[in-house]
Amino acid sequence: METLKQEIKDLSQGNKDQVAEIIHSLKSVRLAKGDFLLKAGQICRQYFFIDSGSIRLYYLKGSNDYTVWIGTAGQIFTDLESYLGQTESRLNFEAIENATVYTISKTNSDKLALKNNAYNTLLRRTVEIAFVNLSRNVISFQSEEASERYKRIEKEKNWIAQYPLKYISSFIGVTQSSLSRLRAKKD
Template sequence: MQRLATSLARYIHPQPDDLEKIVSRFRHKVLKKGRFLIRGGQISQEFLFIETGCLRVFWQQADREVTGWFAFEDEFFCELSSFLPQRPSVYGVQALEDTALLVLSRAEMEQLFREVPVFETFVRKFWEQIITHLVESIISFQTETAEKRYEKALQHPKLIQRVPLKYLSSYLGITPSSLSRLRKPR
């Protein structure tokens, strides 16, 4: 729970009793490698903090899976397109490694908004961060070459060291063979 408290402090500075109220509402959940947190068609009911491990967000496009996002330890995660409007998700969320999570239900989140107003500030800042990342990703895919996207990925060692190449290539919008060519030393 200390990692959760430390990560919350990157966004907000609650009083100690408020921090305790927030942290105490999260419950532990373990997702084994390959297991799904959410499958397409399910409605997301959870806001998460990843203690250890890695999650992959993907969708089906024709006959293949397209990977759109990864989340690693010490990050917050939520499948927003389902969680916010409470509609079935078009995404799957899968553990790429054994993953330890701290989970806050939607109902508990709403309760915390009423009891600890600074928590609502935290969630708003988290949403802003996600929206900014998504806009940057869209611009990257529209304006940058695959080589440039790969160079940016190299700045994130967790991606390069822990994500299987088939998922990394999908995330970068290229084929596995194109990724192999980019990875070869020149």
């Protein structure tokens, strides 16, 4: 849990007691590959803190699934639309390898936010990071070629060797065969 503790400390900018209170408020969930934290149609009532493993967020359209994000150790996330509006999620949160995730319910999160300023900072910074990533992805899809998006993923993330190409191809908005051609051109 050291990576996650450090991320909580860095994002919250809290003192030792504040960080300890945040950590103490979390509940551990162990997931096997293929287990779901959330399925489309459910209401997201938790924030998630990844301690180990990877979680893929994706949606279904027809018989195809589209990867929105892959979270790894130390990352904090939720489905903001569902969590804030308490509406049905359009996303699935699936463990793509064995994972340990810590959670905090919306009720407990709201209570903690009232008494722990560092937790408020953590939540704010998590939303800021999500917004920046969303903005980057929108601009990327509007202004970059698929080859540029692939190069950016290859440079910024450790996904290429770690995850199936079908997840990478859907994340950058191309078919698997198009991704294979991009990879062949690069080599």
